Amino acid sequence: MSEAGEIGRKAGRGLRWSLLGNLVMKAGSFVMSLVLARLLVPEDFGVFAIALAASQFVIYVNDAGVISATVQWRGRLEEVAPTATVVAILSSAGLYALFWVIAPFYARLAGSEDATWVIRILMATNLVYGLTAVRSAALMRTFRQDRLAWANLAGFAANAGVSITLAANGAGAYSFAWGQLSGAVLTGVLVAVLAGVRFELGFDRAVAARLLRFGLxxxxxxxxxxxxxxxxxxxxxxxxxxxxxxxxxxxxxxxxxxxxxxxxxxxxxxxxxxxxxxxxxxxxxxxxxxxxxxxxxxxxxxxxxxxxxxxxxxxxxxxxxxxxxxxxxxxxxxxxxxxxxxxxxxxxxxxxxxxxxxxxxxxxxxxxxxxxxxxxxxxxxxxxxxxxxxxxxxxxxxxxxxxxxxxxxxxxxxxxxxxxxxxxxxxxxxxxxxxxxxxxxxxxxxxxxxxxxxxxxxxxxxxxxxxxxxxxxxxxxxxxxx
Structure with missing residues (x-):
């Protein structure tokens, strides 16, 4: 089989796993929303929506494009992984610090000061994504979407379990935030283990420049x-x-x-x-x-x-x-x-x-x-x-x-x-x-x-x-x- 044919075979297998994982996640999210709708009041959903809007925007820019740059990298993963890890961590940590400071102002502008700490907790998920960005990229780069799908599904199960338990015990909008953070942590741990990429920190200016020229x-x-x-x-x-x-x-x-x-x-x-x-x-x-x-x-x-x-x-x-x-x-x-x-x-x-x-x-x-x-x-x-x-x-x-x-x-x-x-x-x-x-x-x-x-x-x-x-x-x- 030619190299292009082998890539096509791997891509097809990866797409099937990605579709299956997405389908299960979407169905599970729908069921979870039905359960939470019976445990929470509309105001709780509104507070979480305010926090989620900020988090969803930040996730687009959270890793400074490191995941895509690492996936596309011409050469061995080991050449780029230490520097890419540092860049992703610095980017996500900087954004988290920024939103920690502006969270009260954003919440007040959106009409709900109660959202301040929900925002701060939910934004911590992006810290996890920064820590695991290179490992996620390694799985995508090598078409191991099956491992990525299992990690995401395990994280969703943790998210649902924590969210529903907290909601049933009166945690309100915090149940969403802690649930998502718990799921992100479990997914991150599994991605780090399944990727099999040694966690090394290093900084090569030339490599960082190439990453940022592509990623930013x-x-x-x-x-x-x-x-x-x-x-x-x-x-x-x-x-x-x-x-x-x-x-x-x-x-x-x-x-x-x-x-x-x-x-x-x-x-x-x-x-x-x-x-x-x-x-x-x-x-x-x-x-x-x-x-x-x-x-x-x-x-x-x-x-x-x-x-x-x-x-x-x-x-x-x-x-x-x-x-x-x-x-x-x-x-x-x-x-x-x-x-x-x-x-x-x-x-x-x-x-x-x-x-x-x-x-x-x-x-x-x-x-x-x-x-x-x-x-x-x-x-x-x-x-x-x-x-x-x-x-x-x-x-x-x-x-x-x-x-x-x-x-x-x-x-x-x-x-x-x-x-x-x-x-x-x-x-x-x-x-x-x-x-x-x-x-x-x-x-x-x-x-x-x-x-x-x-x-x-x-x-x-x-x-x-x-x-x-x-x-x-x-x-x-x-x-x-x-």
Whole structure:
């Protein structure tokens, strides 16, 4: 088997483990939220949400890009590990000290001084991530996502156990914070053990400079990406008020299911895969892109078409008719979701080639174009107008700019065009079938089953090559026979 084929085999195995781990974590989080909702009052959730917003933003920049830089490092891990460990620890400790000081001011600004110590406890999880950043990178770099998945699942179990126990004993919002910190510590210990990388501290200025040249632009780009994911909520809330924001956020949360489940799993695998292929040369990298694009599009586009076409049925079935204003928002945020998934893949390809500044500038341009567009859209068309603005900027600004960056990095755009052609062609009849059958079926659940099921089937039959379908059928029969 060629080196590229071996990398593909390892990446496929790593992706399966990442998807499985994410699926179990998402299901477990949902169950845990149901339990905690019965033990805590809404104010506790609000206090934790304030702390979580700060923590989630910091996690984008916590390690100064060390994880990605270590995964992409050209050379032996032992050359970079001691210096990378020091850089990650210093970065996370500095950010923790900063937020320890500003926590009272941030909590007061957010309207809840009770959140101060919850913020300080929750931010300690980022210290743990800094300590274990290089070990996590080592597991991703060597495609041992199975070990990473088991460590994360064990940490989630600890998180759930501590959170529920404390909540049952009246700890309020602190139950979330201590639960997450306990889970992070257990995950960190397991990652350190399973990675098998000796914990050494050292500092080589040349190595540190290379790490930061790669990591800081990527880190800044991820920070701007975090802004992109939250700025619409701020603007919609300011322009239209909390009630309309509630409808908008419901649609946004539904549209985020796929990036949360599939996107995170892909990011665990995509960067190390493309990095190892880039080490082999331009052609193996292009071969990897040629395989990855249609796979991603085949996973994401049917969900986007389903959300865009059957949005009213999805919202009514899951949340009830009173949330129906969210449906028109979901139609356009489904487009944003599909673009986000593609941009994540392009960003990882660029990072693998060492072009980490390009995604940063693209995200900055995206943000600068998005803010006025959202304000205008919200004022002119309400929550639907904001969603339309979000979709238009994603398609008209973000994708062309990333395409230009990709072309400059030496990866031909035709690889993406060829990979997207068949899934995009399949999306058209799938959408038409869903729209046609939804008009003939009564009831949200029936629409999703009949129209959604038929549309997805049409998509698969058109998008997936016949030889692949036949192979899958043979494998299914073989498994059934055993």
């Amino acid at each position: 632009p990527l880190c800044a780009g991820l920070g701007i990406e975090g802004l992109l994911l939250n700025v619409d909520a701020v603007i919609v809330g300011d322009v239209l008020g909390p009630a309309m924001l509630g409808f908008y956020l419901l649609a946004f949360n539904i549209s985020s299911w796929v990036p949360g489940l599939i996107g995170t799993a892909i990011r665990y695998v995509a960067l190390p895969s493309f990095s190892r292929l880039a080490e082999e040369g331009a052609e193996p990298l292009r071969a990897g892109v040629r395989q990855a694009v249609p796979l991603l599009a085949t996973l994401v586009l049917p969900v986007a078409v389903l959300m865009g076409t059957l949005a009213p049925a999805i919202v009514e079935f899951l949340y009830g008719a009173r949330w129906s204003p969210s449906a028109e928002v979901l139609r356009f945020l489904a487009v944003v979701m599909a673009v986000r998934m593609l941009t994540l893949l392009i960003t990882d390809v660029l990072a693998a080639t060492g072009s980490t500044k390009s995604p940063m500038w693209v995200n900055l341009a995206w943000a600068l174009a998005l803010v006025p567009a959202l304000m205008a859209g919200a004022r002119l068309g309400g929550i639907e107008g904001a969603a339309v603005a979000h979709a238009v900027i994603a398609v008209v600004v973000a994708l062309p700019l990333l395409g230009m960056a990709l072309h400059r990095s030496g990866v031909p755009l035709r690889l993406f065009g060829a990979g997207l052609a068949r899934p995009l062609a399949a999306a058209v009849p799938a959408g038409l079938v869903m729209a046609g059958l939804s008009a003939l079926v009564d009831g949200a659940f029936a629409e999703l089953c009949v129209a959604g099921g038929a549309g997805v089937l049409v998509f698969v039959l058109v998008a997936v090559p016949r030889a692949v379908l036949e192979r899958l059928v043979r494998q299914g029969r073989a498994h059934a026979g055993t």
